[in-house]
Amino acid sequence: MAEITFDLPDLGEGLQEATVLEWLVEAGDFVERNAPLVEVETTKSAVELPSPQSGTIARFHVQEGETVEVGSALITFTVSDDQAGIVGTVPVEEPPARRVRLQLPED
Amino acid sequence: MSGSGDEDHNPPMMFATTPSGYRIAYRRHPGERPVLLVHGFATTGELTWESTGWVRALAEAGRGAIVVDLRGHGASSSPHEPADYSPDLLARDLLAVIDAEGLDRVDVMGYSMGSWVSLALVALAPTRVDRLVIGGVGTVEQFGHWGVDAVRAALLDGADPATLGDSPLAPLLGSIRQAPGVDTEALAACVAGMASHPLPLSSTVPTMLVVGDADPVTAGRDDAAAALGAELVVLPKRNHVTTLSARGFKQAALPFLEGAVRV
Numbered sequence: 001m002a003e004i005t006f007d008l009p010d011l012g013e014g015l016q017e018a019t020v021l022e023w024l025v026e027a028g029d030f031v032e033r034n035a036p037l038v039e040v041e042t043t044k045s046a047v048e049l050p051s052p053q054s055g056t057i058a059r060f061h062v063q064e065g066e067t068v069e070v071g072s073a074l075i076t077f078t079v080s081d082d083q084a085g086i087v088g089t090v091p092v093e094e095p096p097a098r099r100v101r102l103q104l105p106e107d
Numbered sequence: 108m109s110g111s112g113d114e115d116h117n118p119p120m121m122f123a124t125t126p127s128g129y130r131i132a133y134r135r136h137p138g139e140r141p142v143l144l145v146h147g148f149a150t151t152g153e154l155t156w157e158s159t160g161w162v163r164a165l166a167e168a169g170r171g172a173i174v175v176d177l178r179g180h181g182a183s184s185s186p187h188e189p190a191d192y193s194p195d196l197l198a199r200d201l202l203a204v205i206d207a208e209g210l211d212r213v214d215v216m217g218y219s220m221g222s223w224v225s226l227a228l229v230a231l232a233p234t235r236v237d238r239l240v241i242g243g244v245g246t247v248e249q250f251g252h253w254g255v256d257a258v259r260a261a262l263l264d265g266a267d268p269a270t271l272g273d274s275p276l277a278p279l280l281g282s283i284r285q286a287p288g289v290d291t292e293a294l295a296a297c298v299a300g301m302a303s304h305p306l307p308l309s310s311t312v313p314t315m316l317v318v319g320d321a322d323p324v325t326a327g328r329d330d331a332a333a334a335l336g337a338e339l340v341v342l343p344k345r346n347h348v349t350t351l352s353a354r355g356f357k358q359a360a361l362p363f364l365e366g367a368v369r370v
Contacts, residue, residue: 021349036160039352046352048160 138171147219192300
């Protein structure tokens with residue numbers, strides 16, 4: 001097994017930082033590429049970032065409510081060695097399998 | 108992992124032509140029973156519904172989406188006369204898109220000003236809308252509330268939007284004037300036109316109203332929900348911007364669109 005860490009990507013429009021509103025996954029979850037990963041707020045908008053990677057969530061580097069700069073570590077995945085070996089290549093686009101993560105609110 | 112990661116796979120921009128000859132831009136995202144998504148003031152369909160994860164969430168639920176740019180916004184025609192803007196006129200543009208797609212009936216979601224346009228669509232063509240989810244509104248028309256002249260001055264002359272007090276419009280207007288490709292004359296006409304018509308605060312179809320607990324734009328939300336006969340969902344700690352991307356919004360709206368009864 002190997003670990004891959006992803007940084008906060010450039011969100012465009014010269015924005016330098018974003019605040020994590022809500023993590024949409026939990027440590028230990030297996031997440032597929034392009035599944036909802038995290039909701040962040042910038043000075044201009046709120047956006048939902050999809051997962052750049054299929055893998056298991058190892059740990060978060062930013063807690064909800066904290067601000068992170070573009071290029072700073074956001075999240076670390078645990079992936080198989082096979083997957084780790086292909087990082088840096090263009091991922092094959094596959095239709096995402098249907099994931100049933102939606103739950104009714106607890107209230 | 109930028110939010111634009113799906114752009115390469117975006118369906119092409121399409122255009123519906125209205126009876127008056129305006130072109131209304133939209134994208135048809137694949138999937139069954141597409142939901143018509145209607146953005147608010149001074150933004151675009153893409154920023155409102157794609158960046159925030161809505162198109163993705165609908166796709167995961169098996170639903171398609173039709174993401175439009177309202178007239179005066181994005182890639183759609185942008186007339187500069189206030190007389191070209193009203194909830195009803197913008198709703199007629201939506202009807203042109205529904206017709207262009209050959210759809211008899213659609214579910215509709217609107218946010219902020221797009222909520223009023225969506226309600227106008229229900230009034231205009233009640234048999235064409237199945238279920239309606241709106242958000243980010245209460246009983247107060249915002250442009251009139253903050254002053255049409257002040258909003259227009261902030262848009263056109265760069266007047267200090269601080270004169271708009273704690274309006275959520277203030278930071279919005281501050282950034283709009285620097286944004287590339289934004290037609291401020293069209294937006295100013297939109298402000299004047301929309302404010303000169305009464306809010307279409309009624310609905311004849313199953314309706315849900317979703318608001319952020321920390322969003323002053325939604326003042327009167329309880330009265331609005333009552334007038335609409337709508338189910339009201341209040342999201343804790345969310346403001347006018349962050350309501351839109353909230354997981355709680357999706358968790359409420361998606362089952363509602365399927366006709367599910369909330370427990």
